[in-house]
Every structure is written in structure tokens, then in C-alpha cells.
Amino acid sequence: MRFSTRGHYGLKAMFDLAQHYGTAPVPLKSVAERQNLSVQYLEQLIAMLKKAGLVKSVRGAQGGYMLAYSPEEIKVGEVIRALEGPVAPVDCVNEFDPKECDQADFCITRIVWEKIRNSIAQVMDSITLADLCREAKRKKKLEKS
Amino acid sequence: MRFSTRGHYGLKAMFDLAQHYGTAPVPLKSVAERQNLSVQYLEQLIAMLKKAGLVKSVRGAQGGYMLAYSPEEIKVGEVIRALEGPVAPVDCVNEFDPKECDQADFCITRIVWEKIRNSIAQVMDSITLADLCREAKRKKKLEKS
């Protein structure tokens, strides 16, 4: 069981934008360099994030991307869902539109997948981009000392 | 992000075997009928479970499969790992052999995936097949009343 690189890379990019929140728009090229990702691929991911309303863009020279809200207001779960779709370890417990099979009523194993789904969602929704920035700061401080 | 049908179907099958624990070996055909799965596909899944030491088999007529241990001793996590491999939402936080990238030291988003991994593992490892059997019993009782 794996998430795709979309969620993986996309979260990296959003974290990068969060660290530049409040400054000038950040061009994807610089995000790609810092996070060691392909610009072209990142463009596709950020398009999804824009569609989801999580980032804003400024076109043209000196342009780039920025978070649509403050890092404090953006949960990791929103980012990952925008890129990976709803949390659904198996189809019949999709968090938004479960494709329930005819056995749904008496399928006991279902409760396992529901619990897994809920615990994933709980983690994703309890961490904000600001939390990650704080963590980065803390780590930097530790290195210095 | 999804688990494959291997974990999904395999857990169903193991639950089925758990419900017949202590009786004669259960032929796959009957498991497949009850759980609405293809016999041929199930054979492949159960082969993996056997390799992992979770089930025993009896060949020939009147043969079939049975749990290698009591349902109380078999965690859902063991079943799922046998079929899906180690819990690893992204490769760099694989629970057994993480393919750490060169950024591992300063990659902050990593902690998100670690937390997700841990919460999945925690759920899987805190439920036994016996728990599922008890749940099934409870549900059956509720239906009657």
C-alpha cells in the first residue's frame, strides 16, 4: 500500500511555499531545485492544487505561486486529498462516496478498513503546513547548537 | 491511496477461516462462495499466507485450509503485511527497509508520512481475527433481537 508521488512531491512543494509565505510569489523552478523535483511534473501537480483553491498564481516574469491561505489554515489532509483523491484504503470505505458491495451489511472486515481510513484521515487533518514550518525551525536551531 | 484487493480479499478469507477454527479443514471453494471471490485468485492469495506461516493446508479430498494459530494470536497486520508487503505510504518511510533519499536529514514532510505509517500499523496490529469473530457474533445477536 502506497501513496503516489503526487502526494509526496506535492506536499513538499506546499511546504516550500509555506516557508515563503508572505513574500513575493515563488517560481516553480526554484521550488523544483530546492526540493529536487522536475519542473514539468511539478507544474501538473500545482495545477491540481490550484484547482482545489489551495494556491494562487501570478503569471509572467517575477511571477510564481503562493499559498491561497496562511500555513496555519492549510491542513496536510487538504493537500494530499487534492492530489490523491479521497482517503479510501479499499473502495467500499471511500470517505466520500463508498462503493458499497452487496455484502456491506454483514461484511465484518469492513470495520478494519474503516478504522485504517479514519486513522489516516485523523493524522492528515491534525497537521497544518504551519506545524511543518515550526518543525523545520526547531530542527535548524538544534543543528546550530 | 489504496490497498490492493489482495489485502482486501485475503483478510476476508482469513476471517472466514477464523470462523471455522477448530473444525475440519475448510476447502477454498466454500470460502470463495461465502465471500464471493474467485477460487483461482484466492488460491494465489492463500499461497502467500501459507508462505508467511499463517495457514496450514491438508491436501486431497476432505482437505482444505485452516489457521496455523488460534484467531486470538493472529493480528490483522500480519495478514495484510503478508499480502501487501510492509506498510510504506511512501518509499522513504517503509517500515522495514526505508529507501532514504539524500534529503532524508532535512526533509520535514517525512514526519507526516511517518505518522501516517505508524497510525496504520497501530490499527492493524491492535486487531486480531478473534476480535473480528466477536464482532460478527455481536452483530448476529443484534439482528435477532
Add this chain to the structure above:
DNA sequence: CAATACCCTAGTAACATGCTATGATATCGT
């Protein structure tokens, strides 16, 4: 000896992934 059932391997259609390529459009600085 035939019925039952486990065991093993190979093949394969369909789909998802993780990109790259190409080109268009908008904006800024000079």
C-alpha cells in the same frame, strides 16, 4: 480409480504511474 482439493506457473488485458514534450499565453523590465 475417480473424485476432491491443494499446488504451481505462465500469460494477459486493462489501468495507473511518472514522467517528457510541445506550444501557447501573460507579465515585467528595459
Add this chain to the structure above:
DNA sequence: ACGATATCATAGCATGTTACTAGGGTATTG
């Protein structure tokens, strides 16, 4: 005005995985 910088949009594509099916073989029972 123009060229550099960026975003924006779509298409293509190699590779791998999934979810099976097919077609055997082997062991055991009655």
C-alpha cells in the same frame, strides 16, 4: 516594442502493477 521569465494546457508514452484466467500437476480419500 521586445525578449526574458513564468504560468497554463494538452498530448504522448514507457514502465509497472493489478486482478485476474488458463492449464496443468500432485496428494488424499472412499
